[in-house]
Amino acid sequence: MTGRPEAPVLSPAGTRVFQQLVMTGEASRTALAHDTGLTPGAITRAVRPLLAAGLVHETGDRASTDGALGRPATMVTVQAGAHQVIGVKVTGDQLFGVVCDLRCEVLDEVTVPVGDRRPEALIQQITDLVAGLRADRPTVGSVGLAVSGDVDAGSGHVAYSPFLGWHDVPLGAQVAERTGLATTVENDVRALLTGERWYGVGRGLSSLALVTVGAGIGCALLVNGQVVHGSFGVAGEVGHVLVDPDGPLCHCGNRGCVEAIAGSAGILDRMAQAGFGALGIGDVADLARSGQSDAVRVLGDAGRAVGIGIATIANLVGAQHIVITGEAISDEHDYDVMDPHVRRAFAERAFGSAASAAIELRPLRFVDWARGAAACAVENFVTHYGRS
DSSP states (O other): OBSOOOOOOOOHHHHHHHHHHHHHSEEEHHHHHHHHOOOHHHHHHHHHHHHHTTSEEEEEEEOOSSSOTTOOEEEEEEOGGGSEEEEEEEOSSEEEEEEEOTTOOEEEEEEEEOSOOSHHHHHHHHHHHHHHHHTTOTTEEEEEEEESSEEETTTTEEEEETTTTEEEEOHHHHHHHHHOSEEEEEEHHHHHHHHHHHHSTTTTOSOEEEEEESSSEEEEEEETTEEOOOTTSOOOOGGGOBSOTTSOBOTTSOBSBHHHHHSHHHHHHHHHHTTOOSOOHHHHHHHHHTTOHHHHHHHHHHHHHHHHHHHHHHHHHOOSEEEEESTTOSTTSSHHHHHHHHHHHHHHHSOGGGGGOEEEEOOOOHHHHHHHHHHHHHHHHHHHTTOO
16 A cells, blocks of 8 residues: 555554454444454453544444343444545556445446556546545545556555556556555455455455456455465466466467466457457357357357366365356356356366355446455555554
């Protein structure tokens, strides 16, 4: 994260309590003690500065939730609007922006076309979008940006983004300087996973894999309750798992990667080689549904590649749950044709109990990716609140 909000310092216990309240919205002090492992006295000390800062408030006595009849519980509730964040999903064609509160409820959203992908021009366009979204919103205090590719979340540096054509761009520092707001930059798939960890299917899970299928094949991992970044900002690259050493050339320079076979460009290239030019992914799916042999073969190969990729992930990290999402996961695209091949290859390649992982399809809009970027900004605000 580039830049941090100024605030009274929270103790580690205070940070833990703040994180728990942001995830749940509200809880009794008894429940907070149970969920965080802190003593009642530690909870009282942790809540006190949050009350003083206006980040939480007490909502009075309610019926007890701990099983003690007639024993009312004072609820501590997050003041979700006390700090608002802006999340932006950056693509080569459009910027998707949202304003969210601390509970990541979307308060406003906007989509604008990208006029120029060059870093200077696109950073200025991001700055202008942020300025428009924060107008008349004095509690907006931070920004989260989600970008495809090799991103160092700690520094906000984009080492490589193939769909933007960027190399070595200090995106976080530039946006923070121009907006004056604390700025978090994250790989877009890890941003999406962060949203699921805080507010979605990942809550309560210790391990989760989120795989995106579309123009590229992305993956983000939750292991032992933490999003995995890797030593150099690269981890869980299922798109570059080797499937076929004699397969098509991937943009990474290798052959037979999952992405080269199952990404949209790879699917369309293989159809073009079979004599079907000027198609979209939906067209390929329609041909496969009608029984056209080349389309059936190409999408079958794509499904098997994805299945092998997620089986590799399951074998390595033992994911409890695997969410498959992305541009391809919708009725008008190809995934319904690929799905049986994905599941069959997964079952064949997953070792032992790794095959027990639940596989879930999750159609998402690009605005949901922007919400994931906002969740990264919320996470950094909560984690670093009050630290210099």
